[in-house]
Amino acid sequence: MLLAAVATVVWSGNFVVARALHDAVPPVQTAFWRWVIALLAVLPLAWPQLRAQWPALRRHAGYLTVASLLGIACFNTFIYQAGQSTSATNMAVIAAASPLLIVVFDRFTGRRIGGRRATGMLIALAGVLALVAKGSPAALLELDFATGDLWMLAAGATFAGYSVLLRRRPKEISGIVFLCATFAVGVLLLAPAYAISLSAQGGFAPTASTVGPLLYVGVFSSAIAYFTWNKAVALVGAARAGIVYYLQPLVVAVLSFALLGEGVTVVQVGCMAVIVGGVALAAKERKADR
Template structure:
């Protein structure tokens, strides 16, 4: 899509990825709290299992009644479930065991660029100049934030296995986002989400059983599992899919850059982590970058054109 044909984006649709990112940011805090009370692979399974338990009484009959519509697209739904809910999330949990949270945040910041690249190849999209500038600015803001004021220090860090897994995971999630937009399945989003969750449960169940059940649920971890299963695994993916539908994969994915900003603010409040000057500057640059990606070139040209007519 050319810059001159950039569609108008209502504010209510921009709120969708912001709310989703806030949920995921809180989930990062939950994940940190869960580190000592439940194994990563176990929570990766339980989060989708909880979501499936909640949705099954609501969605099972509906899915069965529309099976003639769903059946031809089961292969695509399975691919989406594997990419977005099993591989990406699973790799993130495994990567967390061998890399730092800083590295994971930096690699996640490249997700918008991965999505733009995949979108240009698959959807033949042409990102606007504002999207490119905004993406670069938000990435620099993340560099300030995660590099403690020195973005170049991030380049000097070593590369670990976990970093490579996160890169692959983010690339898979970028493909997931683009495919969700490309295929535009003639199925309601709740059914799409439910089937993907079922795929995630079925795929991960043998792994958990092989591990001997993983970590058992108890009073120390059940609330964390419930948050991950309801908000991070159920509500957030649905809102994210809606955002992709209305904004497109490139514009939606740029909001992922807000996760480190939101996480730092939430951690300061609930975990008493200190905010430094580089948090503020990095956060402001990231926010500015996200705002630039939402600039409507067509609308600006129309305003300028009307202004020129009034002057003349």
């Protein structure tokens, strides 16, 4: 669970950084360069094992392609696209559905959903919604949903599918080689869309304000966060690791307070406590629920 928490914290920073690139770098170009940087970061680590595991990579090319399509090419591209036409509040509401989708998809593979886990997830979800609504249920009814919300919903679904698919990772492919392979395939899948974006929208200026954030999302939000998330799913399962994803709004609030100086209200503190309590309850599943 600690590994899943590390990934969640790093991904929370990704939302802040991605917002900084909103007007400077088109969504598809952000995603493309993110994965190019991530590939360059993990390639030296995976290289010694690549030759030995190359036959396994060829045998499981179909699986690797699907995993790359869902978790690499589509997931974050959809998030960046969603940010073009919807608010951060709406994105937070829809992102809260990701752990539920993971459980639903995981259930189709025969995994049992225990009562303790289900209760904890519902409590955490209630805390997330209360945090987004700032303690006012009426605020949720006043949200103005846009096209970007559909992109965000698609992002949640692809992330859930990717997380569940991780349980089927071939054992003869190591974690670092799996990352390297999926990053490489993801770059290839994004290349046509990148070329279209470059032709239609032009490129971007490689300044400190664009390269710096891209390095963060490439190295930290991609190479490090994906490695820790994949390892967490391998150890505790997609559904249980997904519970920690509910902590993201809490982490974003803490980062906003620490880095941006935004105030924290009593309602927000109360909501955070509810989220942490729900996650803690869901994480303490019985062996029979695994």
